[in-house]
Amino acid sequence: MAEIGTDIQKAAQLLKTGKLVAIPTETVYGLAGNAFNEDTVIRIFEAKDRPQFDPLIVHSSSTQWIKEHVSEIPPLAQKLMNDFCPGPLTLVLPKKTIIPDIVTSGLDSVAVRVPSHPMTQELLKLLDFPLAAPSANPFGYVSPTTAKHVNDQLGDKIDYILDGGPTTVGLESTIIGFEDGKAIVYRLGGLSIDVIEDSIGKVEVALNQSSDPKAPGMLKSHYSPGKPLYFGNPGQLISDFEGKRIGFLGFMTPLEFLPPDRQLLLSPHGDLQEAAINLFAFLRQMETFPVDVILAEELPDIGLGKAINDRLRRAATITKT
Ligand code: TXA
Ligand code: MG
Numbered sequence: 001m002a003e004i005g006t007d008i009q010k011a012a013q014l015l016k017t018g019k020l021v022a023i024p025t026e027t028v029y030g031l032a033g034n035a036f037n038e039d040t041v042i043r044i045f046e047a048k049d050r051p052q053f054d055p056l057i058v059h060s061s062s063t064q065w066i067k068e069h070v071s072e073i074p075p076l077a078q079k080l081m082n083d084f085c086p087g088p089l090t091l092v093l094p095k096k097t098i099i100p101d102i103v104t105s106g107l108d109s110v111a112v113r114v115p116s117h118p119m120t121q122e123l124l125k126l127l128d129f130p131l132a133a134p135s136a137n138p139f140g141y142v143s144p145t146t147a148k149h150v151n152d153q154l155g156d157k158i159d160y161i162l163d164g165g166p167t168t169v170g171l172e173s174t175i176i177g178f179e180d181g182k183a184i185v186y187r188l189g190g191l192s193i194d195v196i197e198d199s200i201g202k203v204e205v206a207l208n209q210s211s212d213p214k215a216p217g218m219l220k221s222h223y224s225p226g227k228p229l230y231f232g233n234p235g236q237l238i239s240d241f242e243g244k245r246i247g248f249l250g251f252m253t254p255l256e257f258l259p260p261d262r263q264l265l266l267s268p269h270g271d272l273q274e275a276a277i278n279l280f281a282f283l284r285q286m287e288t289f290p291v292d293v294i295l296a297e298e299l300p301d302i303g304l305g306k307a308i309n310d311r312l313r314r315a316a317t318i319t320k321t
Pocket of ligand 1: 025055104107115133134173186
């Protein structure tokens with residue numbers, strides 16, 4: 001198991017010697033290493049068992065630093081950076097050669113982000129290099145929102161876990177790229193589309209659902225909670241599972257005919273932000289329930305509900321909405 005602590009200096013020293021450190025961000029915990037050190041970056045892929053065709057996000061302390069790593073910032077990207085950095089937003093921009101190809105899986109673009117978590121902000125300011133950091137979970141599994149989640153799964157592969165408490169957003173960052181002067185959302189996440197559109201006007205959403213290893217970005221099957229998960233309308237799903245032990249991950253209202261100790265509600269008073277914070281921890285908890293299948297209810301398709309539904313759809317074996 002890894003050492004868990006709050007020693008930012010220690011985390012910085014380890015990172016300076018090429019070691020891996022799990023870091024808190026406002027979205028999810030990241031598995032961080034020096035983005036300029038190719039050996040370290042390779043060890044990030046290995047620790048996660050992540051294929052090297054799936055590129056990493058580069059984290060910096062300020063948008064000023066981002067300018068060192070990208071060759072162009074289109075006006076829409078600049079506006080988004082002004083409005084939402086630091087925060088749960090990642091921008092895909094043309095890369096400078098200082099970013100090693102291994103970080104971007106050979107793409108000529110790099111995903112950049114300024115996390116707002118105060119501990120990670122302080123850590124980044126102690127370093128003269130940016131941090132490459134994917135979510136700190138084994139490839140294809142649910143992202144970690146606490147230090148314990150990281151330790152449970154990757155504890156024997158990393159040198160230190162910087163504990164910044166439970167994350168306050170709970171979903172990974174929203175990823176946006178720019179094509180022909182237009183902003184395209186590649187991944188729904190902690191910054192909702194309506195908030196983005198208030199800043200830069202209408203955006204296109206082109207979620208990459210491909211299972212083609214050559215395609216960058218989101219792979220189709222992801223966020224697996226380790227038990228069969230069925231997503232959609234509980235009334236329609238339930239008929240398929242007679243005789244099976246069912247766990248229910250609902251939004252506000254429990255299912256009357258199931259034992260209460262096999263149900264978790266993401267937000268009993270219907271707050272989508274609270275639901276986002278609880279989502280990944282509850283998926284992990286459901287895995288430990290004495291149930292055969294997890295039924296996950298579709299949330300209202302508005303605001304953060306869109307990103308939550310996206311994660312549940314990716315976690316699902318079967319969808320019936
Ligand atoms: O909130 C987050 O974004 C967290 C925290 C730790 O920052 N990180 C995170 O990283 O979710 P990861 O590696 O789990 O997801 C990054 C996604 C991947 O789907 C990857 O394919 C995509 O970003 N990505 C990275 N570079 C890209 C690029 N140049 N073009 C398109 N997609 C890219
Ligand atoms: Mg991830």
